[in-house]
Ligand SMILES: Nc1ncnc2c1ncn2[C@@H]1O[C@H](COP(=O)(O)OP(=O)(O)OP(=O)(O)O)[C@@H](O)[C@H]1O
Ligand SMILES: Nc1ncnc2c1ncn2[C@@H]1O[C@H](COP(=O)(O)OP(=O)(O)O)[C@@H](O)[C@H]1O
């Protein structure tokens with residue numbers, strides 16, 4: 001079976017004044033139609049850079065490796081250079097929604113005009129048809145008075161409504177793949193609950209594939225089918241969400257779960273992961289997590305191991321280092 | 329002895345009585361001046377040594393209440409009293425000399441000190457600044473000693489005192505801002521969203537540090553947060569705010585195991601469970617929080633409440649907390665309609 005999205009051996013580096021940063025190191029992921037892949041990890045772990053790579057939205061100082069592939073419909077989008085090719089992904093087959101909806105809307109253009117314009121770029125529609133689809137979409141995401149909102153500017157809407165409008169715009173072109181980067185992080189919990197319920201319904205209805213990025217394991221547990229745990233640019237553990245959250249094997253995944261205040265278990269102590277995330281400028285060699293791992297060996301053999309995911313039981317992938325040290 | 333201990337534990341450090349705080353608001357210079365009631369007729373008592381939690385969504389009035397207790401917001405109605413060992417401070421009628429004294433006793437932990445401070449200050453100077461502004465110490469040596477002392481209590485590396493802030497991680501930055509708040513040896517701390525910007529592993533570390541410092545230094549906290557899971561873990565008593573009102577208040581475990589007000593119930597059900605098999609959908613509230621400029625009459629929650637009556641009788645009720653079981657207070661409306 002071919003996958004909706006296949007990322008193979010992706011490295012992403014950035015050239016900065018302080019040197020060359022490794023933001024993503026050898027990441028491979030697949031996503032099938034109708035599925036939600038959650039990506040979780042602390043800030044700086046490379047979640048956003050991964051998503052932006054798929055849309056080629058990383059800035060000019062970005063360096064991809066030659067053998068990296070991001071395959072959608074048998075084409076490697078990393079090889080796209082022409083405007084026409086890029087148009088196929090950006091807002092075409094792929095749509096992205098962001099943490100800050102203001103980033104998606106131009107401040108001085110009415111929401112409706114932006115939706116119509118985007119639709120007409122990607123679909124053979126006339127203005128009226130595009131308008132009808134847009135208003136219908138605004139209705140679908142639960143915006144009351146959609147016709148009135150169509151003629152308003154983004155800043156005139158409340159935070160929750162803006163998020164809905166952005167989802168409506170992202171979905172109006174019927175993308176096959178939706179990239180959602182912390183779409184609920186800036187929202188109050190009752191509004192987050194509305195948006196999560198809305199997204200679940202829409203994902204089911206349109207049968208699209210979704211990459212859902214968040215640092216919140218609770219959100220992941222509620223929306224994702226599979227989850228990839230990222231640390232410092234590497235995926236250290238991956239598999240069905242139930243399996244990973246209930247049987248975490250990698251010391252980092254376990255650390256994340258133990259640090260989380262669980263409302264259903266108030267007696268559990270909050271256990272921080274010791275130390276700080278190293279700067280991507282001096283990324284540890286070997287196992288990236290070794291500088292903070294409570295199980296790192298005394299002789300420091302982790303500095304020399306080769307990382308890479310291994311399937312330890314059906315569907316459950318664990319970093320090779322974790323397998324070595326998996327006796328922990 | 330036992331009796332004395334009990335007495336000191338049940339003593340209040342802060343009493344807030346019928347407190348309201350309003351702001352004047354003018355959309356532009358042509359439009360009419362309006363009043364926003366950010367905090368509306370609030371009554372709370374904060375016990376000495378407690379970790380008092382204040383939760384609620386954006387705009388509910390948490391920061392305004394915290395600032396009013398610190399004397400940083402004008403009190404429109406009611407009063408706030410701070411009970412020090414020797415004397416009381418009445419924030420309603422405090423003069424500037426007393427205010428100087430009060431600032432040493434009650435402090436705010438900034439969410440991020442570098443948002444407010446010059447990047448050209450060293451960590452040492454950032455922590456020392458309150459001592460210098462309040463003229464607490466008499467010599468540079470004394471200042472340095474107090475800075476070093478509190479820095480090590482906050483588990484900061486003393487080597488770092490000479491450095492500039494930009495190079496520090498979020499967790500280290502938060503420790504610096506805690507040290508700065510504690511250097512004047514206060515008794516009462518308002519921590520406003522102090523862990524909101526941190527990753528979970530660092531958040532756990534800072535929460536543990538706050539707890540540890542509380543025991544070590546006999547602190548009382550007003551801990552403001554929008555994150556109920558965090559509040560449930562660290563606070564011993566919690567008040568839930570909505571549109572300027574406290575709608576429910578109870579010891580933490582009681583509140584989280586036995587919520588009574590429809591808003592508290594909705595908030596709790598909105599927390600996404602970390603158990604993938606627990607797919608219970610949140611109680612979905614209609615719409616968004618109404619504007620504080622134009623709050624609903626009667627029960628402020630009625631426009632979103634799943635239990636609001638059809639005949640709209642909530643528009644005419646008067647809000648106010650009622651004690652439904654020992655120390656568990658619920659808005660009168662919630663009691664009526666439950
Ligand atoms: N100086 C001010 N002038 C006018 N209105 C204000 C002022 N400060 C606060 N408000 C208003 O008072 C209400 C309560 O605000 P407050 O900052 O206390 O909320 P909060 O609960 O701390 O919210 P958040 O979770 O977003 O920090 C809001 O409607 C806010 O817009
Ligand atoms: N344009 C850029 N130039 C230099 N470094 C970048 C750039 N974009 C991201 N990075 C770095 O790449 C790493 C991963 O970032 P990101 O994907 O944004 O993390 P997150 O998991 O929080 O979304 C971080 O160290 C970040 O600072």
Ligand code: SF4
Nearest residue numbers: 287290293296321325
């Ligand atoms: S390889 Fe060693 S240091 Fe790395 S995660 Fe496994 S146990 Fe920890």
Ligand code: SF4
Nearest residue numbers: 627630633661662665
């Ligand atoms: S008074 Fe009515 S509307 Fe208000 S909280 Fe109670 S049940 Fe809901």
Ligand SMILES: [Mg+2]
Nearest residue numbers: 047048049181
């Ligand atoms: Mg990001």
Ligand SMILES: [Mg+2]
Nearest residue numbers: 390391392520
């Ligand atoms: Mg606030």
